[in-house]
Amino acid sequence: MIQKMVKDYQNLRVSDPDRARDETDWRVLNSWIQTLWPELEEPEKADIMLSYVEPDKLTGFYERREQQIEKFLDLMGTSDDEKAFFLRMDGKVEIPFRYSWVEGWSNLLGNVLTDMGVVMLISVLCRSSFAAILSALAVICVPGAVGEYLPAALQKIVDLIPLAGSSTDIFRTNVYHIFGRIIWSPWILITVPFVAGAACVPLCVRKWRKQSR
Numbered sequence: 001m002i003q004k005m006v007k008d009y010q011n012l013r014v015s016d017p018d019r020a021r022d023e024t025d026w027r028v029l030n031s032w033i034q035t036l037w038p039e040l041e042e043p044e045k046a047d048i049m050l051s052y053v054e055p056d057k058l059t060g061f062y063e064r065r066e067q068q069i070e071k072f073l074d075l076m077g078t079s080d081d082e083k084a085f086f087l088r089m090d091g092k093v094e095i096p097f098r099y100s101w102v103e104g105w106s107n108l109l110g111n112v113l114t115d116m117g118v119v120m121l122i123s124v125l126c127r128s129s130f131a132a133i134l135s136a137l138a139v140i141c142v143p144g145a146v147g148e149y150l151p152a153a154l155q156k157i158v159d160l161i162p163l164a165g166s167s168t169d170i171f172r173t174n175v176y177h178i179f180g181r182i183i184w185s186p187w188i189l190i191t192v193p194f195v196a197g198a199a200c201v202p203l204c205v206r207k208w209r210k211q212s213r
Contacts, residue, residue, distance in 0.1 A: 001096060003055040005029055013051060026050055036064040062095060082175055085182045121200040124207040 009029060013020040020026065030050040034041060040057055041049050069090060073083045126132035174185035 002032070002058050002061050006033070006050065006053065006055040006058060009050060010055075033058065035068060036061065066090075082182060085175065085184075089184070120204040124204045 006029065009020060009024055009026060012024065026048070030048050033049050033053055037053070037058060040053050042052065045052055069087075073086060078086070122135045123132050126135055176183045176185060176188050
């Protein structure tokens with residue numbers, strides 16, 4: 001899989017550089033190669049590793065991936081229970097992998113669905129456009145600005161606020177401990193903001209009805 005993807009990118013880069021830059025996930029692919037095959041990187045070359053690495057040397061993808069997962073979990077400071085939880089989850093992934101475009105889903109789930117209700121609520125609660133803009137900026141900017149300075153537990157709470165953080169937060173390897181159970185963070189990061197946004201909709205409708213009378 002990885003060899004073919006690299007070959008296809010390199011051939012496209014020669015025949016049509018603009019398409020190679022704009023229509024491929026070259027950043028993701030290059031990150032994979034740098035992480036899994038660091039010994040093949042040539043620092044003296046100014047170009048990205050993806051453009052010059054020999055595809056035939058990219059062997060042992062799944063074995064190297066398993067090693068990197070173990071290292072990553074250790075670096076993240078996961079507990080033994082959390083590490084076992086993630087390794088069990090990884091063991092359920094079917095091989096060979098199928099690569100799909102995920103950026104659109106991350107934007108949809110991380111931004112559009114969860115943000116709409118909150119934005120609507122801010123607009124109906126504020127009496128002026130100026131107040132609405134200031135409130136929206138506060139909701140968007142403040143959690144993200146202070147979140148990185150908070151303890152890890154509080155950072156996880158801030159991540160649940162719609163409009164806070166990045167849409168890619170749903171792909172993090174965090175967990176929440178709720179009533180003695182380990183729950184993978186994407187389930188919480190998708191569900192809680194979505195429910196919060198959806199709960200804002202009826203409040204907005206009631207407010208608009210009162211204003212129209």
